[in-house]
Amino acid sequence: MPSDLPDVSALLDLRVTALSVVLDLVRSGRAATRPEIERHTGLGRKLIAQRVDELLAAGLLSEGSFGPSTGGRAPRQLQFVADAGHLLVAHYGATRMGVGLADLTGRVLDLVDREHPVADGPEPALEAAFDIWDKLLRRRTGERPLWAAGIGVPGPVEFSTARLVSPPIMPGWHGFGIREKIQQRYGVPVWVDNDVNAMALGELRAGEAQGAGDFLYVKIGSGIGAGLVSRGALHRGAQGVAGDVGHTATREPWGVTCRCGKTDCLEAVAGGAALVTEAAAAAARGDSAVLAERGKLTVEDLRYAAERGDRITIELLSRSGRLVGEMLASVVNLFNPSLIIIGGHVAEAGDSVLAAVRQAIYEQSLPLATRDLRIVRSMRSDMVGVTGSAFTAIDELFRPSYLGGWIDHGSPA
Incomplete structure (x- = not known):
């Protein structure tokens, strides 16, 4: 009845x-x-x-x-009450890591940035984070309790399980239990996402994209990726890999094998690792005196050379921007964003990157799609990742389906 x-x-x-x-x-x-x-x-x-x-x-x-x-x-x-609880935050790139503490508004309270090759494997990466977190927490003894952790990593993440799946530049990370390791040590809920998704979220909540409904964050670093925000919400896709544009094929053949095993992926030709390899070859041939004097090269050396007007470096950076712009022209026609934010070490290496991205998009996208489109460089690339990692956890903590499980207990920990 x-x-x-x-x-x-x-x-x-x-x-x-x-x-x-x-x-x-x-x-x-x-x-x-x-x-x-x-x-x-x-x-x-x-x-x-x-x-x-x-x-x-x-x-x-x-x-x-x-x-x-x-x-x-x-x-x-x-x-x-922003300090009702604190968050553990970490954002890993290919060669660096940012680790810190944040409050419940996403404000980063403490941050340690250091070099760390993510290819060294998950155990060294987490041990380095644990060491930093423990020191920061000892400094803040007696303050509000830990509530959660938000982590960004440079590989494809299945968001529901917090596990990486076949990350091309992260040997040993496939299926590794990041969530479980952190939970065992600190006893808090943990969320893990792709690093570029976290950067897009950081721009949306506290950066250049505040108030934007539909925008793209594009990172041009050692690898290349994009974070998509639609109607004010991060779009991860069915399995969490939306925006993995670095492994789309370039229009023209280059004959370059990518770290993922495929040929002529965008990041294999236009990413930071590819540019540094070509710059080193040019220096060895004697084509660039500026690069030759720098010794073993990094993306920072490309910035140094570009600032001094080195022709080879500017050509490499312009080519990277053009190739990324050609890829984005198709995305602009498909997605019709109002804003594109370009970040990452390569994008910061010279104005020629942003100029080439803009030129390719405006030339190859539909006029209506670009009529009101803004294309800008990230003003805080050093912070959007860790800030976005904080919001990765914050957004989940206060989502109704999760909030209902802890609100009557006073804390999600």
Whole structure:
């Protein structure tokens, strides 16, 4: 027989959804009082009061001074408690790692950046992070507890399992249990994502793309990848590998074998590792005196040579930008973003990269798709990765389906 009693699970889902919506409005700064929350949500005053009281009791919101009155009693200002918990954050690139602590607004509180070849394997990479985290945590003894960890890695990640799948530049990382290793040591929930997805999220939440609905973040570093944001949300795709553009084939044949085993992948011709190899060959031939004097080359040496007008280096950087731009022209026609942000060490090595990217996109994309398109360089490439790794965890912590599992216990740890 059908029951006249309400579906308890449905009521709980509605409660948690309302908690998540209210919390999101306050922590994003879109609403600061109960009346403002009512206007944004359309929910009743009594329901809003109940949800706010729950979030106050949970320590996620606090009340401040009185806000402006609209005719009646002045409402209390609501504030998100950013330091209710802290996050472990780490962002790995091919040759460097950034490891630190962040608060619940994504603000990085402490950060250590150091060289570390990700190809050395997962155990050394995590041990290096553990060493840094332990030192940072000892420095902050007595402060708020750890709530979660967010990690970015330069390879394809199945987001639901937090495991890398056949990463071309990361030998030994396939299927490695990053989440399990960190959980065993620190006892917190862990989320792992591709490094470029994290960089896109960092730009969306705290960088050049704030307020953008549809944009691309493109990293041109040792490898090449893209993070896609659609309607204000990161688009990972069915398995989490959306945006892996570095392994698309170039239009023209080069005869270069990529680290993934295929031929003429974009990053095998236009990525930082490929450019450094060609620059070293040019220096050995005596084609560039500037490069020859630098010894063993890195992307930083390409920046040095480009700043001094070295023809070989500028040609290599321009070629990289052109090839990336040709790939992006197809993406622009398909996706129609309003903004493209170019970051990574190669993009920072010279203005010729960005100029060539822009030229190829504007020449080869549809006029309507580029009419209002902005193409800019990232202003904070050194920070967007770790900031985005923090938001990788923050967004999941406060998602209704996850929030409901811990809100009544006071902490997700």
